[in-house]
Amino acid sequence: MNQNNLRTVTVMRYITPLREGGSLPALAEADDDFKYVLKFRGAGHGVKALIAELLGGEIARFLGLPVPELVFANLDEAFGRMEGDEEIQDLLKFSQGLNLGLHYLSGAITYDAAVNDCDELLASKIVWLDAFITNVDRTFRNTNLLIWHKELWLIDHGASFYFHHSWDNWETTAKTSFALIKDHVLLPKATKLDEIHAEFTQKLNDTIIENFIKLIPDDWLHWENGAITPEEIRMVYFRFLSIRLQNAELFLKQAQDARKTLI
Template identity: 80%
Template structure:
């Protein structure tokens, strides 16, 4: 079942930056007394990274994969004024309003393909998902997978839907076979791609995808560099996903062929 909305929390305390890449996510505490990994609208790729995180995470959740709860996280205008680090202070200043938080999985460890196992069906599900949402960032170098309570959890989908950074010829991007799947950390273990393909293409449909796309806040769709209305931008994401689903055989074959080369 698709969530009709996400919870909204107010950020009360900035705990520490998580210096990963250029986005400077942070660990923070909200008014519900839970801790969250915050993704900021004022970071490098702005709201587009938050949209990718939201769509990728909620599609994964709908397909039965473990993803930390996503919440909308509000930053007050005065938040961060006492922060000593000027770079972080600027980030918080430009992130006033609605951001995105992922429930913090305390004690989780990073998945390491050389040490940790992943059974074939789960690996195949994650590979299929990442090919579907064009996620370039689940590699041996940066797995974006955590082991928490002996289960594998997916995090950080902000590098998905990379077509939206250029926002031209999205139709061509929607039917790409996604050659970068060759670098996926779980591809060697993904022996059940055909089985997963049948399951996921039957579960996903236009109704489900429209409901997930509807989760994008209008506030994240007011782009200075585009004349399109928020509804028109939202519709492009919907059309991208439905077109991609209709041509899912293309990225399935690409993943299968890439796996044959690996083994």
């Protein structure tokens, strides 16, 4: 597998759970002496949330959006045995092996649309990205945006690619206009969607998409008692993104129409 674009670290110290997340992520320190927000394979939606986080974050980075560095994070078998909280101990036990970490932005604050500003070009980029990857979780209730050193940063793409939780009708989902974009926290500021659409559809292509898919570790692709192979799963993700890109006019128009109802 080609994992050259992501470093791999080993988790050395569990610092504290971040209980605002339903999947119980945690702040931890790795063997490179950096701190990371860890997303665990043993939580909630398991490896599917990690795949969404990986693909969403790396697509965003490729498109020039500010995303904390993603790393593969190894969790040793003995890690967490001394943890006193049984829920956390179980989470760590079922998360042995390869997990995902996001570089911790120390001192960052949550983006608040009522207080913080966002450049219209950047807002348009984020709205287009989230429509493309079907990210349902960038709303006023939960922005998944941080202000760090006076700049806006994107975090938490684990709710993207929601089709993979049922694995049914993924081709139909790939061609949807994504009506939930109407709830996007940055939609009112996304005035340059046409410009961004032209830029991003020029940057993305099947070769680039294939490179994203190659990042998914084999270890995260053993599902449903082997009923579908890792390569078959990779092919579905590839085709989903390829079809979605070919039909990008659909979600562009949906976002533009949704904006008109707000202004």
